Amino acid sequence: LFNKGPIDAPFTIIPPNAPVSCCFKFTPNQGMLAPGESQTIQISFHATLLGSLYEEFQFSAGSPGPAILIIKGFVEGSSLHFNIKEIDFGDVSFGIPCTRSCRLTNTSSMSLRFKLRIPDDGSGPTVSAYDQIRDNTDPSWRNGIQFHAEPKEFTMTPSQGTILPQAYQDIEVTLCSNTVMEYYRYILVDVEGVGEGVVALTVMGRCHVPKLTPFPFILWYDECRLKEPHERKFLIKNSTPYIGCYGLLPQKRKADTPVFYSSPKPCGLVQPFSVAEIPVIIEVQAVGDHSTNVV
Incomplete structure (x- = not known):
């Protein structure tokens, strides 16, 4: 704003009566x-x-007529869309991460900053079977998984970012289910400066825990030398279409425990419609006939 006159000119902005005028801010006014x-x-x-x-x-500056500034343009809404209508994980195994992909495209003429969220998902950590089988002393093997908060079972990568005009972002959605249930959730897209939940994508799935069967039920070691290791193997059968997870619990030994047992492969996964071979090593601590339960 220029003062081309010969005297001081106080100025102030006179906004129009249109509702859109409140969307403008002049500094200084x-x-x-x-x-x-x-x-x-x-x-x-x-x-x-x-x-x-x-x-x-209008800028009132004490002159015979106000100075006029015209502002014009076009306000365009966000134009984001997914390349698919839904993500269906189908049947998934408990604790086994499963990943699907989708694409979020920006067809507008401006960059859009987005953030993804699933409102019904939890906030606590999840337990992956791949992590659990690394340690057979984990308390979850004996006591079950204990949650202090509902687990956050869905992970989106990336979960936020900026998409340039006429560009797209590939997104990976991973479900690590820690709940035996049927899922029906929504991925909501919040766009900075536009609004929350401007786009939604349906997510579905079903979690199962397979039944695993050991064979044989009794493992005979016949005659064993005192305090010498002896190895036998038993099988764990998975007759289901889901990945199973097993863990041989560490033995709670006492001074008078007659038989010590352990396994070099105490934890693992059993693939669908297959068997896993589990070696068990015993050391007899006292003479006589003995039996013990392997859990």
């Missing part, structure tokens, strides 16, 4: 200009309506 002086004015605009824009702002 008033002041004083000496002769020949200029003032840079910053204009901020936060759109609340879509469509064409044409507004006249």
Whole structure:
């Protein structure tokens, strides 16, 4: 704003009566200009309506008529969409991560910053079978998985970012189920400066725990030498279409425990419709006939 006159000119902005005028902010919105002086004015605009824009702002500066500034443009809404209507994980195994992919495309002429969320998902850690089988002393083998908060079973990578105009972002969605249930959730897309949940994607799935069967039920070691290791093997059969997870619990030994047992392969996975071979090593601590339960 320039003062081309010979005297000081106080100025103030007179906004139009249109509702969209409240979306504009002028800094500064008033002041004083000496002769020949200029003032840079910053204009901020936060759109609340879509469509064409044409507004006249008047600057009252004490002259016979106000100075007029015309602002025009076009407000475009976000235009994001997924390349699929839903993600169906189908049947998944308990604690086995399963990943699906989708694509989020920005067809608008401006960059959009997005954030993904699943409102009904938990916030606590999940337990992956791949982590659990690394340690057969984990308390979850004996007591079950204990949650202090509902587990966060869905992971989206990336979960937020910026998509340039006419560009896209590939997203991986992973479900690590720690709940035997049927899932029906929504991935919501929040767009910065536009709104929350502007796009939604349905996510479905079903979690199962397979039944594993040991064979044989009795493992005979016949005659064993005292305090010498002896190895036999038994099988764990998985007759289901789901991945199973097994863990041989560490033996709770006492001073008078007659038979010590252990396994070099105490934990593992059993693939669908297959068997796993589990070696068990015993050391007899006292003479006589003995039996013990391997859990």
